[in-house]
Amino acid sequence: MGNRANQKGLTLHNLDKVARIFPIASCITARPVLSAIRQSIDHFDKAVDMMQKTFSQKMTCGSVNRKKRREDRKRFSKSRRPADLLLRARIERMAEALFDRAYEVTGTLQADAYVSEEPLPFAKKETGRLIQNLKPGDRWAQHTFDCAWFHVTGEIPPVHRGDHNVYLINIGGEGLIYQPDATPVQAVTCYASEYDYTLSLPVKRVVEDFSENGVVDFWIDAAANDLFGNLKNGARIGELSTAVCHAHIRTLAYDVQALISVYDTNPDTEFTLAILQQLSALLQVYQTISDAQAAAYHEKLLPLLNRRNTEPGHFQYYAIGHAHLDLAWKWPIRETKRKGLRTFSTQLHNLEQYPNYIFGASQAQLYRWIEEGDPALYQRVKAAVQGGRWEVQGATWVEMDSNLISGESMLRQFYYGKQFFRSEFGLDMKILWLPDSFGYSACLPQVMKLAGVPYFLTQKLSWNTVNKFPYHTFRWQSPDGSEVLAHMLPDETYNGPVTAERMKFGERNYQERKISNQAIMLFGIGDGGAGPGYEHIERMERFRNIEGEPEVIPTKAVDAFHKLDDGAAYPVHKGELYLEKHQGTYTTQSANKFYNRKCEFALRNYELLMLLASGKAALPLPPERLDELWKEVLLYQFHDILPGSSINRVYDESRARYQAIYAEVQAAIAALASAVFGRGFLNFNSFADTVTVKEHGKWYRAEIPALGFLPREGLNEISTFHARAEKDLIENDCVKITFTNGFIRSFYDKRLEREFTDGAKRMAVITQYRDVGDCWDIRPQNYQRTRREAQCTGFESMADGPCATARGTYRVGDSTITMEYRLMDHTSALQMELTIDCHQKSRMLRIEFPTSIDAEECSFNVPFGHIKRKTTENNSVEKAQYEVSGQKFVDLSTNECGLSLVNDCKYGFRCKNGVIDVNLIRSPSGGPGHEVDRGIHHIKLALLPHEGGLSRATYALAYQLNNPIYETAGNVASGPAGSYASSNANIVLESVQLSKDGSGAVLRLYNCSEAAQAAEISFSGYRNAGLTDVMEDALEPCEGALAFRPFELKLLKMEKIV
DSSP states (O other): OOOTTOHHHHHHHHHHHHHHHSOGGGGTTOHHHHHHHHHHHHHHHHHHHHHHTTSOTTTOOOHHHHHHHHHHHHTTGGGSOHHHHHHHHHHHHHHHHHHHHTEEEEEEOEEEEEEESSOOOGGGTTOSEEEEEEOTTOBOOSSTTOEEEEEEEEEOOGGGTTSOEEEEEEOSSEEEEEOTTSOEEEEEOOSSOSSOTTTOOOOOOEEEOOOBTTEEEEEEEEESOOTTSOOTTOSBOOEEEEEEEOHHHHHHHHHHHHHHHHHHTSOSOHHHHHHHHHHHHHTTTGGGOOHHHHHHHHHHHHHHHTOOOOOTTOOEEEEEEEOOOOSSSSSOHHHHHHHHHHHHHHHHHHHHHOTTOOEEEEOHHHHHHHHHHOHHHHHHHHHHHHTTSEEEEOSSSSOBOSSSSOHHHHHHHHHHHHHHHHHHHOOOOOEEEOSSOSOBOTTHHHHHHHTTOOEEEEOGGGGOSSSOOSOSEEEEEOTTSOEEEEEEOTTOOSSBOOOHHHHHHHHHHOTTTTTOSEEEEEESOOGGGOSOOHHHHHHHHHTSSOTTSOEEEEOOHHHHHHHHOSSOOOOEEESOBOOSSOGGGGTSSHHHHHHHHHHHHHHHHHHHHHHHTTTTSOOSSOHHHHHHHHHHHHHTTBTTTTTSOSOHHHHHHHHHHHHHHHHHHHHHHHHHHHHHSOEEEEOOSSSOEEEEEEETTEEEEEEEOTTEEEEGGGOEEOOOOOOEEETTEEEOSSEEEEEETTEEEEEEETTTTEEOBOTTSOBSEEEEEEOOOOSSOOSSTTGGGGOEEOEEEEEEEEEETTEEEEEEEEEETTEEEEEEEEEETTOOOEEEEEEEEEOOSSEEEEEEEEBSOOOSEEEEEETTEEEEEESOOOSHHHHHOSSEEOSSEEEEEOSSEEEEEEESSOOEEEEETTEEEEEEEEEOSSSSSSSTTOEEEEEEEEEEEEESSOOHHHHHHHHHHHSOOEEEEOOOOOOOEEOEEESOTTEEEEEEEEOTTSSEEEEEEEEOSSSOEEEOEEETTEEEEEEEOTTOOOEEOOOSOEEEOTTOEEEEEEEEOO
16 A cells, blocks of 8 residues: 555655656756765665664564665666656656555544453453544553454445445554454554564555445454554554545556566566556556546556566465464563454455465464454364465474473474364474574474474574575484475565565575575565555465566465475585574573473473372373463463563563462472372482482481482481581582682592683683673673673681582672582582572673683583584684573583583573683663563572583483472382383483373483484383384384484383283
């Protein structure tokens, strides 16, 4: 539609003024005028770049790509005559005028609004605060996310009741129109919105008339926010009208728009000159053109629109309408549910209007919300899927972050996602759909293969700030060798506008052009934009196959992947897909990351306990409730929730739910453990562990086997102690640690006879840096120049039996820290517990461990293993990785020795030049969250020196720190028990899942070693049934030792012995 906010329109509006001042005939050789025109374009483009700095990071691809697209637009204009440029400007203005003329206002509509702070169901639509007789310009809401039910009434003028009538609606926010019987019709969105206007115009204002006998009566469920949770225009009514749609004039406007873009993106040929000639003739009559005349002129343009691209091997886009919908971001989860209803209703309407159109939407959680919110609408969606017009996309419960979640969470994302789509739609999903997550874990291809998902789609790596990712279509391999086909959208957006300019950019940008002439294109407006509008689909129809442009083929994404997967020799990428952007999300909103990991382990432990308790006690949490809790945890792993890039309300609500989930599962563990075991200690890990306790002034110790239980009477009293403490020293039989001003000066391993600190620097120094970034990004990237050390305000040490401790208090800025160091006899591991009372702003709190280890690589824990990254900064790739993600540990090693740092809730690290540096807390001021991470934080760390390279000892400590020995309080008589055994300590039991047929469980076993391994596995009371997959679709018999590739994950089904 014509809109003065359109950036290109604004540019051409300036040119049109020039055209009025300088007659075309006199400008043919006017070089100064041509120079002025181009200078005007340059100045405006710079202004656009400045404007886009205020637009959402979610929708821009960086200044480099904006510059490329700007150069694309001017590519052919530089060689054209001034007269043609001015003519082209007038044609653009003509297209806008035709869009304006396509809708002739015939009357006004009346509206009353019932306003509320939170959404109300249709049945309670009249219970809000009443505002009567709203007119354009009136404000109906005071706060962002206010809600209202608008009751809109009026009539179609009798003289127009046989015409093509529409309503023109702009309520200054988002809304879903309902018929009086509560049937949803389609969405409306507003003009003023935080959006990249170079992609499309984020407004849906045209609603098809559904009045009865000319009587207009409908309702709008309204939201006082734009696409991205802003209140741009103060929630003021913009438009409430009836109008006649002159469909042929609108068709002609789309024709002009398409043809002039073909002219823009091709050199002068007989075809492009014919376009200019035909559109130039239309300039003489468009201002008074009638609908019938527009129909006749459309026929004149058809020979041009039907000119086919006959070039051999011309580029093809497999295009599908899409609406990327963040389940939370700059709006709360409750608003996402309404955005989903608006989007799905609108796209069902579009499917009715356009028979060649195909739409797709992802995320099982979203479909479930639609089913709960409007069962009748959901049935219409299912019918559209059955009819082949609607593609269900993605294979996971949500579009999750993959850097911050455990291996079991990753498996459950696929398990619950695929299970939902199978049961609801009868479809086995084949694509991992993550177009917007902030980098991708190296283990994903392996998990995808086990889940029966061979394809991966994204576009996010186009956001890299330093190095261009070298591929668009490629084979992606996990460290274990598993491989999937990956495709990155070459036009670098999931909000494709279907314009010649953007499509040509994607064609030139496609890096596998010598291998393939095919790519996928997603078009539409995501989030609150309700998906593709009429304009997207109309442009798609005209670009189906036109000379000089890529061919656009409406296709489901899964079919497009089948065509891409043609055996071509695509390049191979092994390992993680690191995003050179948004590294701050590894740390922002630390409380959610803390509770996510706690809930992951709690859910894991309960399910393991269910297996151990099988047939011995009633379950406090039945399997159905466990599934629901898992799904809620998976929801909060969405890529804008767990990473920390949403507004405060999202974290207030999700944190409360995390706490409730954790409490519920912990209570269930306590109840079930007490019902099965007596008073004692339970080890939930696949590594044996040692428990040390003090009772009645005496110390006791005992070892508990993997997944084993030890009654309290099995403890052995300790009579010899090695722990010792002095003023600035703690030590045991393994290590000796000295402190200076509250920080570690020396970390000496007695057995290795090795000092692990850098002699010139202290370890465990808490540092604060200036961070004026936002919740996504750390700024400046060279923040190290603003380093400020915490000051020790108190320090003491003591020894008690086998335990030596030191306790320091520290202050930096307005934040205070307490850190307790603990050494237990017979271990080299130094445990540290931090309590931070954070009151910083625009600051980042870190803790650093300078080491004496000179290693070129550092190992970082990821699901089902670890990956290595360079510790040097010798090139742009290494420098761009100034902050990286890891999970339970980081390890710096040589062949001689190494040092592991284990944690219980941190994910952001910098490991360069022998220093392990952990990002503890970020408090950026740039939003979307505000006053981020202020308050109390509890963090556990452990330092483990070791001989040789990284080994299972680090993995063992990582699980033990995160999942410590559980003390039971039951009254059941039970002796020592060990339920799990592996002949190879390098094989780690990550978790278990009860088998869906109820016969036993599926063990998730992985090789934590960089070398191939073999192991025999046993589980008390169960027999080996064979290897299976995530969905338990297949069962491969196996006997004897299992052979594991490096970092390979196997799913071993165990059946209960009856």
